[in-house]
Amino acid sequence: MILVTVGMQLGFDRLIEAMDRIAPSLEMDVIAQTGHGTYQPKNMTAREKIGPSEFEELTQKSRLIVAHAGIGTVLTAQRFETPIILFPRRFARGEHRNDHQAATAKNLEGRSGILIAMDEGDLPGKITEGLAMGNAEAPLSPTARQLREAIGTFIETGKI
Amino acid sequence: MTKSSRKVLAVASGGGHWEQLMLLRPKLEEYDVRFATTDRDIAQQRGIANADTLPDCNQDKPFKSALCGFVALWIVLKHRPHIVLSTGAAPGFFCLMAGRLIGARTLWIDSVANGEQLSMCGKLSKRFAHQCLTQWPDVADEPRVKYRGAVL
Numbered sequence: 001m002i003l004v005t006v007g008m009q010l011g012f013d014r015l016i017e018a019m020d021r022i023a024p025s026l027e028m029d030v031i032a033q034t035g036h037g038t039y040q041p042k043n044m045t046a047r048e049k050i051g052p053s054e055f056e057e058l059t060q061k062s063r064l065i066v067a068h069a070g071i072g073t074v075l076t077a078q079r080f081e082t083p084i085i086l087f088p089r090r091f092a093r094g095e096h097r098n099d100h101q102a103a104t105a106k107n108l109e110g111r112s113g114i115l116i117a118m119d120e121g122d123l124p125g126k127i128t129e130g131l132a133m134g135n136a137e138a139p140l141s142p143t144a145r146q147l148r149e150a151i152g153t154f155i156e157t158g159k160i
Numbered sequence: 161m162t163k164s165s166r167k168v169l170a171v172a173s174g175g176g177h178w179e180q181l182m183l184l185r186p187k188l189e190e191y192d193v194r195f196a197t198t199d200r201d202i203a204q205q206r207g208i209a210n211a212d213t214l215p216d217c218n219q220d221k222p223f224k225s226a227l228c229g230f231v232a233l234w235i236v237l238k239h240r241p242h243i244v245l246s247t248g249a250a251p252g253f254f255c256l257m258a259g260r261l262i263g264a265r266t267l268w269i270d271s272v273a274n275g276e277q278l279s280m281c282g283k284l285s286k287r288f289a290h291q292c293l294t295q296w297p298d299v300a301d302e303p304r305v306k307y308r309g310a311v312l
Contacts (some may be wrong), residue, residue, distance in 0.1 A: 005242070023300055033202075070275075071271075071272055071273040072175070072176045072178060072179070074312065075176055075179040075180065075183070075272075075312075076179065077176060078183070078312060079179065079182070079183070095214060098276075100275060100276055103275055103276070104275055107275065108312060111273075114312075124244075141312060143308075143309040143310045143312065144226065144309060144310065144311060144312060145309070146185070146308055146309030147184070147269075147293075147295070147308055147309030147310055148184060148186070148187040148306035148309075148310060149268075149308075149309075150293070151184060151187055151245070151267070152187055152190065153241050154243070154245070154265070154267050155168055155191055155242075155245075156163065156166065156168050158243075158265040158290065160267075160291045160293070160306055160308060
């Protein structure tokens, strides 16, 4: 199963439409949390809102998540070690109040379990790549190791 | 003092703040850590039975904030930690301030969601916590705001 999410608030029809076009070729269930969008998907199961505990359950079951570049979604995906593709909302297209999602996506590129698709054309290739990752336990990223070490130092010495 | 006898109070509000604290949990559990959050259920979901809870609050809710401040002080007096740290938000900041009153070392870890600028509590922590970390290199402003990696 693939889980698509644009969060619970703003709609993001560009991602939902793109995934709806790709869904028939995937040969597996695709379920989408569409938020307040207007496009009605034909090839995937659409839900406007999925509650947090059900969302976690679906995250755990999914082979891959395709999502807007929201930090909450990234954190949940990492917790369940589910690979995630980030497709950022763009300010220029009126999809968010600024371009912070594009910045987030660029900054997270290359971290374990995270793939970036900057536009619709990138999605099919990234989905293939993401499905090939499997649910293997992601190794701790260098930045996560660095933060843990800094916190250990602070706890032991009071300094960083 | 041995490693495991360092008493740590680790605080985060429900949602993304708590998710981030949980990503740091393996490191924190090398010490004598106690967790505090705004929602007892999310602690129990992670098998933390002895977490303290404090009321959620923000700058728009002065009464709740005052109450939260008192509960933060109560939790800190109960545990007398050497270290108080938080990944946000306001309730965690109150625990840091309460920690300062009893001489604890305090650490603010600004949320990874703040990639453009520090949160309001992060900005306050720059002055009032012993150390303030951002999770984004571009937000760092040494020596007051340091970047030392991220939860991701």
